[in-house]
Amino acid sequence: MSANRLCCLTKSDRAFYEENGYLLIEGAISAVWLNRLRDATDRLVDRARAMTVPDSDIDLEPSHTPNAPRIRRLTQPVALDPVFWEFASESIIVDVAADLVGPNVKFHHSKLNFKWASGGEEVKWHQDIPFYPHTNCSPLTVGVYLGNVGPEQAPMAIVPGSHHGPIFSHYNDKDEWAGFISSKDLGQIDLDSAVPLMGPEGSVTVHSCRVVHGSVPNHSKTSRPLLLNAYSSSDAFPYTAHSTPRPQVGTIVRGEQARFARFDGEKCPIPPDWSKTGYRSIFAAQQDEDHAKR
Numbered sequence: 285m286s287a288n289r290l291c292c293l294t295k296s297d298r299a300f301y302e303e304n305g306y307l308l309i310e311g312a313i314s315a316v317w318l319n320r321l322r323d324a325t326d327r328l329v330d331r332a333r334a335m336t337v338p339d340s341d342i343d344l345e346p347s348h349t350p351n352a353p354r355i356r357r358l359t360q361p362v363a364l365d366p367v368f369w370e371f372a373s374e375s376i377i378v379d380v381a382a383d384l385v386g387p388n389v390k391f392h393h394s395k396l397n398f399k400w401a402s403g404g405e406e407v408k409w410h411q412d413i414p415f416y417p418h419t420n421c422s423p424l425t426v427g428v429y430l431g432n433v434g435p436e437q438a439p440m441a442i443v444p445g446s447h448h449g450p451i452f453s454h455y456n457d458k459d460e461w462a463g464f465i466s467s468k469d470l471g472q473i474d475l476d477s478a479v480p481l482m483g484p485e486g487s488v489t490v491h492s493c494r495v496v497h498g499s500v501p502n503h504s505k506t507s508r509p510l511l512l513n514a515y516s517s518s519d520a521f522p523y524t525a526h527s528t529p530r531p532q533v534g535t536i537v538r539g540e541q542a543r544f545a546r547f548d549g550e551k552c553p554i555p556p557d558w559s560k561t562g563y564r565s566i567f568a569a570q571q572d573e574d575h576a577k578r
């Protein structure tokens with residue numbers, strides 16, 4: 285295969301992504317893959333049932349009990365079950381990433397946000413790049429909805445074109461990491477234009493590391509598992525410690541290792557050094573359960 289071959293996105297998909305900072309490809313993942321991913325997820329949910337406190341692999345809502353499990357997030361599922369790594373490194377989602385950042389694609393991290401039924405927590409408006417600054421802004425995240433997502437299931441919402449705007453601070457006025465954009469800065473963003481990304485199971489979302497996005501609580505009776513895998517071009521290098529290091533981080537999943545870093549000159553506030561304190565999740569940070577300092 286030619287290194288420059290485009291696999292699955294059209295020219296207009298790519299132009300849409302450049303202009304808006306996101307894509308939605310409905311029903312792109314096969315039933316075979318979805319069943320394998322859901323089986324692997326169920327195995328980890330069973331493991332979580334026995335837990336009473338979160339750990340570095342599985343984040344729990346504060347009200348979680350073994351009898352009434354409420355799981356917020358699997359951290360780096362690629363390191364918890366080989367099915368997740370096979371999916372992140374060999375499936376069509378790598379083709380999607382390669383079409384946008386390629387031809388050389390580096391894996392950064394994965395997570396599975398559950399948005400548990402009847403109250404799964406909100407994700408406040410934020411950008412991703414302030415969590416993991418890179419030498420350039422090629423990083424993007426490919427999401428897969430493991431179930432059907434309509435307006436009631438708290439779909440991830442994106443502010444189109446906001447990736448062309450500033451990179452915002454994600455600290456609060458006490459200089460503590462908040463993990464979301466302050467209400468003062470939100471005044472600069474056209475939140476009314478936000479687009480909820482919805483679709484049948486297996487729908488794929490893509491969002492740029494700079495685009496403003498978030499989601500409301502899930503008050504429906506159905507959980508909303510969203511598997512997220514983040515990639516960059518291989519010439520983008522993180523310059524802060526990884527918050528959730530695992531052996532898969534930094535793997536070139538398509539093409540070749542870069543010999544030189546590419547710099548785009550964008551300034552990004554430095555996040556806390558979670559390699560010292562440990563990192564739970566965006567939920568814990570945004571609900572002020574972490575109190576991380578600069």
Ligand SMILES: O=C(O)CCC(=O)C(=O)O
Nearest residue numbers: 397407440498499510566
């Ligand atoms: O799960 C969601 O709705 C949003 C996910 C997200 O933005 C994140 O985890 O950074």
